[in-house]
Amino acid sequence: MGTAIYRLSSDNLVTLVAGHPDESGDADGTASSARFRSATCVTADGAGTLFVKDGGCIRRVQLPRTWLARPAEPAAPRSGGIRDPGAQAVAVVTTLASPAACSRLCCISDGGKALPPDGALIVSSKTALYRMPLGNPGSELALWAGQEGGRGALDRRGLEARFHDIYALAAGGDGCVYVVDGRWGNASVRRVDPSGAVTTIASDLELIARDAAILPNGYLAIVGDHDLRVLDLGLPPPRDIVLPPNPAAAATAAAASSPARTLPGDLGALLDRQPDGTADLEVVVGDRAFAVHRALLAARSDYFRQLLGGGFAEGGAARLSLPDADSEAFALALRFLYTGAVDVPAAQVRPVAELADRLLLPELCRDAQERLLAEIGPESVVDAMLWAEGRGPGFSQLLAGLKAWCLEHYEEVVRLAGDSVDRLAVERPLLMAELAKGYVGRAAKRPRPA
Incomplete structure (x- = not known):
């Protein structure tokens, strides 16, 4: 990503979403008027919003509503075969108030009533996790588990828990966050459930983590400096992201079918x-x-x-x-x-x-x-x-x-x-x-x- 975010459509068309490939900065705005300093990590809420780690802050990228119902119509081509979204479909970039030295982020959903109805954005520093409910424009990140500077490996709930050094986050289909935590070369995998309770599920792992994701078969894939580790921990894989259907098609489908009675x-x-x-x-x-x-x-x-x-x-x-x-x-x-x-x-x-x-x-x-x-x-x-x-x-x-x-x-x-x-x-x-x-x-x- 670097200083710009691009979209790859199903017909292999690369489209500039936000930022500028040759200019950096911290400016909020629409599409190519926004500026990123160093975008290194991105997660999606499945409903048209991206959250990007840009240096030490979090940037929200609200995608055009038209992209969720049908493919965006191509605009005038730019150099190198990259197209600018133009006025027909414009992403909006805003900066969120975020903890200092944020390091990783992910979005969670499907966690029952202990989780906000629309899910939540999870942001980590080295020793703490922050949570922001999605679906409410006025929500802010709040400390959820661990403490800033409170290093350790203590399995507790919420602010009583302790992390040693958070290197990676992965979202499960059960609304839990799976954290790769530990010292260099001696890591643990720890589960944080929707209530904020932290439980170690694997320890003494000889690896150095840079990123992590849960595969469709429930395996945890951990990316290191020079290798890829896959662990069979029996984790629930993330749910498939389903974009909102066209309103007319949704109304037709609702009229044609009804939920099963129990x-x-x-x-x-x-x-x-x-x-x-x-x-x-x-x-x-x-x-x-x-x-x-x-x-x-x-x-x-x-x-x-x-x-x-x-x-x-x-x-x-x-x-x-x-x-x-x-x-x-x-x-x-x-x-x-x-x-x-x-x-x-x-x-x-x-x-x-x-x-x-x-x-x-x-x-x-x-x-x-x-x-x-x-x-x-x-x-x-x-x-x-x-x-x-x-x-x-x-x-x-x-x-x-x-x-x-x-x-x-x-x-x-x-x-x-x-x-x-x-x-x-x-x-x-x-x-x-x-x-x-x-x-x-x-x-x-x-x-x-x-």
Whole structure:
């Protein structure tokens, strides 16, 4: 690229997109009026925008909308067979506010609700990753994982993670970023999921990386100074980039076909339509009333089956109350009852787990507990243990997992959340004694230095 960006069309026509082949600079603008100093890395969002590393900054190149629907019409030829896009199709170049010493960039998508709907631009410095949601012109890059100057190889979430030296990025089809990180000649491959959690998936690799990409078969290709390494890590390959179709063709296709119907989808739509006159039961939770279908609740929950058909007074009632329950948690549990799946927000994990245990929904209770355990940290583990211990046998597996995590990170918990450890000693001395014995036992098994 250097000081100009070109486009190669399907008919092998090379077109100048932006910049000038013989002049450098830092000017934003349209097409050939823009100037690049040293464009060395480019990534695309799949929807008509390029992001270019130009020296130490990031430049956005917005391609003409006409290029997404049909091939651009050729303009007057220039020297050497290269054509200028002219006034018919003009790219616009703007400079983004970006971290100092940015080194690599890529675009990610398809990461579920932890990722912005239109995906995100990921930019790396040597020891940190920055993220900018796509689809919103006002978005800016924000620190996502790692810290500037905080070198290390620590697998944590977000700003608690540490990178030693980031050499390459690759975007996977699961919304994760795969980072080649490490010292010269001793690299690691680390996965960063949409929530910012960093996990090392391969280490002690004797290579020097310059760039990386995930191939269609899931192999990770790493470009070095003088070689190309291909690693079989079983990674999800990036999704094919599909450009927006012509609006008229899209309307015709939509009219000719409809999405496949599924039972969970239809039942979810039925729940969303309430009240529509089909419901025969109203469940009151707090200050909210939910219109529901008696037969479905009885079929999906042993709690409701016993309540509505077991000879209780509520069995034939058209309205029943669920006291001491959180209405937001019940709305999520109701979605699970109708569709078999629900995305529980972090703030509702505990209320949903408690309500699922009460309504005899072990799958939902287990899913909520697993999410709580996956997002635990030094500052929250003691409070989570105290909460889980008071919930009864349905939370025994979670409590065991929290104890194991606390033992593994005991020194970090004491250092970062010493007050919570003091609280545990006061409120649950037996549990504190159990953890202390476990820590002493683990320490005794550690190998002594020679």
